[in-house]
Amino acid sequence: xxxxxxxxxxxxxxxLLIAVSAAFFLARGTGDPVRExxxxxxxxxxxxxxxxxLGLDRPLPVQYAAFVGDLATGDLGTSIRYGxxxxxxxxxxxxxxxxxxxxxxxxxxxxxxxxGVWAALREGRFADRFASTVxxxxxxxxxxxxxxxxxxxxxVTxxxxxxGQSTGFSSLILPAVTLSTLPMAQIARxxxxxxxxxxxxxxxxxxxxxxxxxxxxxLVHALRNAALPVITIxxxxxxxxxxxAITVEFVFAWPGLGTLATQAVQMRDFSLIQAIVIFGAVxxxxxxxxxxxxxxxxxxxxxxxVA
Amino acid sequence: xxxxxxxxxxxxxxxxxxxxxxxxxxxFGVPLALIGAVCLAAPLLPLPDPAxxxxxxxxxxxxxxxxxxAAHLLGTDHLGRDVLARILYGGRLTFLIAVAGMLAxxxxxxxxxxxxxxxxxxxxxxxxxxxxxxxxLPFILLAIAVIAGRGRSLSALVLVLALFGWAQYxxxxxxxxxxxxxxxxxxxxxCAGVPAPRILLAHMLPNVAGTVxxxxxxxxxxxxLAESALSFLGLGVVSPQISWGAMLADGRDQLTHAWWxxxxxxxxxxxxxxxxxxxxxxxxxxxxxxxxxx
Numbered sequence: 209x210x211x212x213x214x215x216x217x218x219x220x221x222x223x224l225l226i227a228v229s230a231a232f233f234l235a236r237g238t239g240d241p242v243r244e245x246x247x248x249x250x251x252x253x254x255x256x257x258x259x260x261x262l263g264l265d266r267p268l269p270v271q272y273a274a275f276v277g278d279l280a281t282g283d284l285g286t287s288i289r290y291g292x293x294x295x296x297x298x299x300x301x302x303x304x305x306x307x308x309x310x311x312x313x314x315x316x317x318x319x320x321x322x323x324g325v326w327a328a329l330r331e332g333r334f335a336d337r338f339a340s341t342v343x344x345x346x347x348x349x350x351x352x353x354x355x356x357x358x359x360x361x362x363x364v365t366x367x368x369x370x371x372g373q374s375t376g377f378s379s380l381i382l383p384a385v386t387l388s389t390l391p392m393a394q395i396a397r398x399x400x401x402x403x404x405x406x407x408x409x410x411x412x413x414x415x416x417x418x419x420x421x422x423x424x425x426x427l428v429h430a431l432r433n434a435a436l437p438v439i440t441i442x443x444x445x446x447x448x449x450x451x452x453a454i455t456v457e458f459v460f461a462w463p464g465l466g467t468l469a470t471q472a473v474q475m476r477d478f479s480l481i482q483a484i485v486i487f488g489a490v491x492x493x494x495x496x497x498x499x500x501x502x503x504x505x506x507x508x509x510x511x512x513x514v515a
Numbered sequence: 516x517x518x519x520x521x522x523x524x525x526x527x528x529x530x531x532x533x534x535x536x537x538x539x540x541x542x543f544g545v546p547l548a549l550i551g552a553v554c555l556a557a558p559l560l561p562l563p564d565p566a567x568x569x570x571x572x573x574x575x576x577x578x579x580x581x582x583x584x585a586a587h588l589l590g591t592d593h594l595g596r597d598v599l600a601r602i603l604y605g606g607r608l609t610f611l612i613a614v615a616g617m618l619a620x621x622x623x624x625x626x627x628x629x630x631x632x633x634x635x636x637x638x639x640x641x642x643x644x645x646x647x648x649x650x651x652l653p654f655i656l657l658a659i660a661v662i663a664g665r666g667r668s669l670s671a672l673v674l675v676l677a678l679f680g681w682a683q684y685x686x687x688x689x690x691x692x693x694x695x696x697x698x699x700x701x702x703x704x705x706c707a708g709v710p711a712p713r714i715l716l717a718h719m720l721p722n723v724a725g726t727v728x729x730x731x732x733x734x735x736x737x738x739x740l741a742e743s744a745l746s747f748l749g750l751g752v753v754s755p756q757i758s759w760g761a762m763l764a765d766g767r768d769q770l771t772h773a774w775w776x777x778x779x780x781x782x783x784x785x786x787x788x789x790x791x792x793x794x795x796x797x798x799x800x801x802x803x804x805x806x807x808x809x
Contacts, residue, residue, distance in 0.1 A: 344793065
């Protein structure tokens with residue numbers, strides 16, 4: 209188990225290093241952030257001054273070394289506009305995002321898994337087609353547009369729910385439903401295909417023959433075996449959730465990381481944008497590391513390198 | 516006894532879906548092609564100029580509602596511009612960006628997948644780490660980082676969409692190539708001393724072409740969604756260029772009193788992406804029934 213763990217951690221660190229390096233070089237190597245920040249009207253002295261202030265006048269490899277060095281000590285730089293450390297800003301805006309993401313994920317699992325199981329049990333029949341239509345529509349709809357339409361229906365026309373801002377539980381409903389659509393669709397599709405594969409296996413017939421109740425066979429024996437790919441997609445979805453959350457938070461004026469990111473873009477706070485990108489990558493790699501470990505616990509074959 | 520002998524469930528998949536095959540591809544492909552053709556032909560249609568502003572005709576509702584104007588079938592936006600004309604003209608840029616972004620990801624992604632699956636070893640390890648790293652970067656955040664450094668432009672948008680797409684191709688094509696390279700015909704070619712680049716491009720590429728085609732179709736839907744999200748956030752196309760995502764951003768501000776400005780472009784995106792996804796699924800089952808997934 210220890211070797212399995214060490215291997216996964218090493219790979220996670222390498223992945224992270226490549227990801228943040230890519231973010232660094234793509235942003236600095238391909239464009240001129242200072243020019244972008246100051247606009248076309250700035251004179252050459254202003255550009256030079258801000259470049260020096262941000263350390264952007266140094267050669268790229270030197271900048272990169274400083275960047276990685278800071279990163280290793282957990283320093284994500286200082287926001288240009290707020291003047292406070294980026295990490296503090298991110299941690300301040302994070303709770304609202306976590307709340308929204310968690311609510312959306314719970315909703316996606318609670319709807320997606322039963323929908324997928326139901327469709328697998330009724331393969332080829334109405335329930336199956338219904339579930340597949342729901343899932344495919346969920347994957348095809350732009351989340352922010354769905355959010356706008358939900359606001360139009362429930363907030364503007366019916367006046368049942370608030371349209372945005374974090375003001376208690378009722379304001380969480382619309383953004384969470386919106387954000388849950390995509391993961392729900394993917395979880396439903398995957399549960400359905402994984403379940404229908406497992407349902408055809410002989411060990412379930414054997415279990416049934418031993419007199420185990422049908423619901424128990426489906427919900428305990430089959431679902432447990434169908435769970436592995438579903439857990440993977442839940443892990444992968446956290447990344448998508450972070451991305452989708454940006455537009456959804458923007459639509460609902462939700463005070464989370466997504467809104468912080470859009471504000472940073474509008475204010476051209478280059479340092480903060482970079483810090484948020486890196487933070488997002490760290491979260492994603494961590495979540496997937498946990499998923500990998502969960503895999504090892506659920507299925508000993510993976511841990512021992514048999515499968 | 517017959518009840519026992521009868522198979523309880525179809526051995527693999529639904530017979531009904533298998534019969535769909537080419538029919539389904541046409542059923543979804545034809546409407547999609549029609550939508551594309553209408554958008555392409557937009558300048559030839561009797562439509563108002565999509566950029567023509569007329570404040571006296573601002574925020575007209577769709578023609579079938581009271582206050583609507585037959586000249587503006589889907590109403591007008593806050594500057595009096597015709598929503599239908601903007602959707603059709605916007606569709607041209609939306610499709611163009613989708614195809615360009617898709618190609619810019621598909622070509623390098625497929626080649627990297629072929630190379631890493633064929634040579635394995637170090638090349639494979641490096642490419643695989645990059646694929647994982649790409650998947651670890653939340654797409655919109657990555658796009659924000661690139662566009663914040665480069666500024667908004669069509670080329671920046673296509674670059675970002677390519678960065679977003681390539682890993683998917685590389686991963687899937689690598690897996691296909693891994694099994695393909697052990698097949699007798701490839702082993703034979705290698706024994707006969709055919710140079711590796713020739714094996715890759717002339718013999719293995721045609722064998723993965725079906726998969727690439729399916730991926731390309733499914734990816735177009737994702738790229739359209741990604742472009743609309745970026746334009747919605749103000750990171751995509753620059754006015755006066757029109758794309759569906761940019762129209763939605765305008766519509767957001769009018770939502771409370773003019774729902775049609777945001778509703779119709781979103782409907783256009785959803786319809787096209789749904790058709791593309793259905794087409795992709797249909798092509799998957801048509802090209803290779805064994806690989807058909809739900």
